[in-house]
Amino acid sequence: MTPTQKLREALARKGLPLTQQRLAVFEALEKAKDHPSAEALHRALRGKYPSLSLATVYKTLQTLKDVGLAQVVNAPHAEARFDAITGVHHHAICRGCGRIEDVFDARLDRLSAPRVKGFELGAHSVHFYGLCGRCKTKKL
Amino acid sequence: MTPTQKLREALARKGLPLTQQRLAVFEALEKAKDHPSAEALHRALRGKYPSLSLATVYKTLQTLKDVGLAQVVNAPHAEARFDAITGVHHHAICRGCGRIEDVFDARLDRLSAPRVKGFELGAHSVHFYGLCGRCKTKKL
DNA sequence: ATGGGTGCAAAATGTTTGCAAGTCC
DNA sequence: GGACTTGCAAACATTTTGCACCCAT
Numbered sequence: 001m002t003p004t005q006k007l008r009e010a011l012a013r014k015g016l017p018l019t020q021q022r023l024a025v026f027e028a029l030e031k032a033k034d035h036p037s038a039e040a041l042h043r044a045l046r047g048k049y050p051s052l053s054l055a056t057v058y059k060t061l062q063t064l065k066d067v068g069l070a071q072v073v074n075a076p077h078a079e080a081r082f083d084a085i086t087g088v089h090h091h092a093i094c095r096g097c098g099r100i101e102d103v104f105d106a107r108l109d110r111l112s113a114p115r116v117k118g119f120e121l122g123a124h125s126v127h128f129y130g131l132c133g134r135c136k137t138k139k140l
Numbered sequence: 141m142t143p144t145q146k147l148r149e150a151l152a153r154k155g156l157p158l159t160q161q162r163l164a165v166f167e168a169l170e171k172a173k174d175h176p177s178a179e180a181l182h183r184a185l186r187g188k189y190p191s192l193s194l195a196t197v198y199k200t201l202q203t204l205k206d207v208g209l210a211q212v213v214n215a216p217h218a219e220a221r222f223d224a225i226t227g228v229h230h231h232a233i234c235r236g237c238g239r240i241e242d243v244f245d246a247r248l249d250r251l252s253a254p255r256v257k258g259f260e261l262g263a264h265s266v267h268f269y270g271l272c273g274r275c276k277t278k279k280l
Numbered sequence: 281a282t283g284g285g286t287g288c289a290a291a292a293t294g295t296t297t298g299c300a301a302g303t304c305c
Numbered sequence: 306g307g308a309c310t311t312g313c314a315a316a317c318a319t320t321t322t323g324c325a326c327c328c329a330t
Contacts, residue, residue, distance in 0.1 A: 017304045019310065035240045038295080053312045058295065060310095073231060073240055091213060092256040100175045100213055105254050111266065114245050116232040118273025126251065126266050133258025157329045159285065178320080193287045198320060200285095285328070292321065303310070 003027050010067040024049055025060040026069065035073050090126040096135025103128065143167050150207040164189055165200040166209065175213050230266040236275025243268065 001009075007026050008018045028041050036044070042057045064070035090103040103126070113121035141149075147166050148158045168181050176184070182197045204210035230243040243266070253261035 015309095017309065019304070021311070033242075051312075055296080055313075056311055062296095063310095090254075092254075092259050092261055094259070101256050101259065102173075103254050103256060108251065108254075111248065111251075113268050113270070114230075114232075114243050114248075116241050116243060116268075118276075119232050119234070119241065119268075119270050120276055121232055121268040121270035123270075124266055124268040126264055128253050128256075128259075128261040128264040130253070130259050130261035130263075136258075136260055155284095157284065159329070161286070191287075195288075195321080196286055203285095282330095283328105284330100286326085288324090288326105290322085293319080294317100295319100296317070297315085299313090301311085301313105304308090305306105 003030055007069065010069050011063075014067055016063065016067070021049070021052055021056050022060050022063065024052065025057055026064060029061075029064070029070060088123065088125075090128070092128045092130065092132075094132035094135055095129055096131050099132050099135075101132075143170055147209065150209050151203075154207055156203065156207070161189070161192055161196050162200050162203065164192065165197055166204060169201075169204070169210060228263065228265075230268070232268045232270065234272035234275055235269055236271050239272045239275075241272075 003026060004018075004023060007023060011018050011022070024045055025041060028044050029036065032041070032044070034040075038054065038057045038061055041061075042052065042054045045052050045057075061070060065072065088109045090105060090108050092101040092103050093099070108126050111124060111126075113124065143166060144158075144163060147163060151158050151162070164185055165181060168184050169176065172181070172184070178194065178197045178201055181201075182192065182194045185192050185197075201210060205212065228249045230245060230248050232241040232243050233239070248266050251264060251266075253264065
């Protein structure tokens with residue numbers, strides 16, 4: 001399935017039209033292997049589509065997320081959240097309200113780093129996503 | 141060891157003075173169990189220290205990080221980084237330049253969610269931190 | 281005494297939004 | 306034709322910075 005088909009189909013499922021901008025952003029995102037930012041995508045595309053605006057790139061990425069063709073790797077423009085516990089531990093994060101609970105689990109601490117070309121990896125941290133008690137009830 | 145001692149010592153190791161503001165922020169951060177944001181800490185402290193500025197809270201958190209007494213749970217005000225791969229996968233993140241590489245590892249995919257009071261957890265993602273090839277050489 | 285810290289306000293950064301004009305089906 | 310999207314600029318939220326004054330050592 002070509003990118004165009006894949007995108008058209010995913011958009012159609014939500015009744016959304018396929019536009020040139022959406023196709024351009026989607027193709028660029030699929031081609032890039034370095035988890036580009038909105039800014040990076042905009043930069044990469046402005047040669048071919050000089051009128052493409054950064055706001056459109058943001059909106060399109062949101063749309064791609066909505067139709068299940070993209071995801072965000074980190075969680076910015078949320079506030080930074082700090083922790084006085086500097087030892088190894090993990091987190092349960094509520095998708096509803098952003099609440100973060102610490103998770104202590106030796107089994108998770110023991111995970112060994114995978115081999116990634118060139119990287120020298122040390123610490124790791126596991127993020128579990130879900131709904132906290134309050135948001136679970138709210139959603140019903 | 142009291143918070144004051146712990147803080148004084150960590151700061152002294154880098155030749156930095158202990159101030160009332162630093163102590164206040166550090167104590168508040170240790171006491172809070174909900175991964176407060178800078179804003180939240182500022183709000184919590186303004187009753188007792190009305191002149192404490194938000195900028196100082198930010199600077200202090202940075203300092204606490206530098207001396208190893210705090211860490212950031214998420215990574216905001218970095219740009220959002222997007223990914224067209226929507227399946228389960230993990231990431232290797234370079235502390236030097238922020239580069240993100242995908243990690244595919246079935247062993248990691250299979251991790252079962254821990255029990256966290258009230259939470260209903262689904263997906264998870266493992267972040268490995270380290271230095272990429274380029275930053276490794278730069279640091280030497 | 282002096283190097284660094286604090287508080288303020290302004291700048292910077294990343295993202296979102298309102299709206300007129302344009303595009304897709 | 307009608308709903309949705311685009312591009313622009315302005316708004317927004319979070320974080321950083323410059324600078325005059327102040328505090329810890």
